Amino acid sequence: MSAADAHGHGHAGHTHGVSAGADRRWLSMALALISVFIVVETAIAVLAGSLALLSDAAHMLTDAISIVLALVAMRLSTRPARGGYTFGLKRAEILSAHANGLTLILAAGWLGYEAVRRLLDPPEVTGWMVVATALVGIVVNLLATWCLSKANRSSLNVEGAYQHILNDLFAFIGTAVAGFVVLVTGYARADAIATLVVVGLMLKAGYGLLRDSGRIFLEAAPVGLDPDEVGDELAAAESVTEVHDLHIWTITSGEPALSAHVLVEPGGDCHRVRRDLDRMLAERHGLTHTTLQIDHADRLPPMPAGAHALTSVSAGHCPTSHGPVHHDGPHEH
Template sequence: MDARDKHDGARPGHGHGPGQGQGHGHAGHTHGVSADADRRWLSLALALIVAFIAVEAGIAVVAGSLALLSDAAHMLTDAVSIVLALVAMRLSARPARGGYTFGLKRAEILSAHANGLTLLLAAVWLGYEAVRRLFHPPEVTGWMVVTTALVGIVVNLLATWCLSRANRSSLNVEGAYQHILNDLFAFIGTAVAGLVVLVTGYARADAIATLLVVALMLKAGYGLLRDSGRIFLEAAPVGLDPDEVGDELAAAESVTEVHDLHIWTITSGEPALSAHVLVEPGGDCHRVRRDLDRILAERHGLTHTTLQIDHAERLPAGAHALSAAPASAGHCATPHGPVHHDGPHEH
C-alpha cells in the first residue's frame, strides 16, 4: 500500500462508550499529468482549432457543403468545450474555503456535462439538415470538400494528439477529447463523401456523411451526460458495489454492524466513502478503524474516507444478536440505506 498521511481526529458521535466517534481524514490525490501541463496542451489544441474554423466555414459556404458546415459547427463546439475545460481547471484548482468545503472541484463535471449537451444539441440540428438535404440535395463542389476535409484531418490529428497528452482520467479533459476525436472521424467521413461527389456526382453522399457524424456525436454526448449525471446524483463509481463493500467492512474483526454507508465521486478520479461502524463492546475502535482503512485502500482504492466508529450497545442477558433490534437504532435516529451485519446480511 502506498504511504498515506493519516489524521486521527475525533468528531462527535451519537453513541456511548470509549473510542466513539473516531474520524479519519484523507490523503491528497495526484494525477500523472500536472494541471499546468494540461492547460498548455489544451491551449495549443484550442489555437489550432480556432484558426481552422474561420477558414472552413468560409469554404463550406462557397462549396455548398453541409458536411463541411457540420464539421465547422462541430469544431466550434470543440473550441467551446476546450474553453470550458480551461475555465473549469482554474476553478477546480481553488482551495476549499467558506461554504465550498470541497472547493470548486465539481466545476470540471459541469464542464463535461455542458460538453455532452452541446454535442447532443448540435447533433439534432445537423441531423435535421442532413435529412432535409437527402430529399433536396444542393449542388456540392467536390474538390473543395475533399481538400478542406484533408486539411481538417491533419488539424484534428494534431489537436487530438495534444489532448491525448493531457490527463484524460479527468472527465473534463475527456469531454474535450471526445469532441475533437469525433470531429476527426467527421472529417474522414467528409473527405470520403467529397471524393464520392467528385467522382460520381452523387450529391447525397454529403448528407449521408453528415448523418454518420451525427451518430458519433449522439454516442459521445450521451456518454458524457451519463457519466457526469452519475456524479451529480452521487452514484457510486462504476464497478464499485456499495453492498459488497459494506459486507466486507461488517465481516472485519470486532465489527458488528455498518450502516449509513455512502460511496460517491467528488470529481474525476476522487471517489469518497463515509460510514457509521459499530464495534463490539470492549473492542479496540482505533485498531478497527486502521483495519478498515487498509481494506478500503487495498481492495477498492478508496483513500478519501470518513469512518465514524462507535461501540455497539450491550444486549440484555439471553438476547440473541440477530433477534434483537439493529444496533444502529440506539445510535442513529434515521439510518440511511441497508444495514450490514457481521452475520447473515440483510439488504
C-alpha cells in the same frame, strides 16, 4: 468511544487537483489548432455548399468550447475551499462537462434536421473542396488528439474533449469519402449521409457526457464500484458487527469518497478497526478520501420515542435508514 473520537479520515494519496500548468499548455495548443481550422472550414463549407463540412465545423466548435470550459474549470478547481464551499469549486469541471454534453445534443438535433432536408432536396456540392478540406481536417485532428493525450485524461473534461476530437477524426474521414463520392459520381446526397454519421457521433458523445456528469451530480457510486460489495467487505472485517449509512460518491473526476457508520463488538479496538478499514479501502478499491464513524455496538444512545428500529444495535443512533445494513453474519440488503 464517542463518535467524535472515532472519526477516521484517509489522508494519504489524496490528489485534489491536476498538474494545471502542463495540462493548460497542452489544452491551449489543441484549442489554437482547432480554432484556426474552424474559421477556415466554415468559410470553405459555405463556398462549397457542403453541410458535411459545416457539421464538422460545428462539432469542432463544441470541442473548442469544451476545452475552454475545461481550462476555466481547472483554474476554478485549484481555488481553496472556503465559506460554504467545503469542497472548493471542484465540481466546476463537472458543470462544464454537463454543459458540453447539452451543446453537443442540441447541435446534433439541428444538423440532423438539415441533413434530412438535404437528403430530400440535395443542393449542388463542390466535391474537390470537400475532399481537400477534410484531408486537412484529419491532420489537424491528429495533432489536437496528440496534444490532449498528453494532458490528464482522468479529468472528465479532458477525456470528453479527447473523445470528441477522436470522433471528429472519424467524421473527417467520412466527410473525405463523401466528397470523393460527390467528385467521382456526382451523388450529392453523400454529403448529407456523411452529416448523419457525424450527428450519430455527436449524440453518442453528448449522451456519454450527460450520463457521466449526471451520475456525479446525483451522488451515484463510481462506475465499477459496488456499494453492497464494499459494505459486505467492511462488515466481514475483524471485530466489526454492522455497517450502515454507507455512502460512496464522487467529488469530482478521479476523486471518489466514502463515509459509513461502523459498529464494533463490545471491547473491540475501535482505533485499530478504523486503521484496518482505511487500509483495506485504499488497497482494494482506491478509496483514500474516507470518513468512518466507529462506535461500540453496546454504547449507542437509547432509541428516540416513535423511531422505527433498523436493527437491534443501530436503531438508537440511526432512526432513519440511509441504505442497506451490512452485518458480519448473513447479509440483509
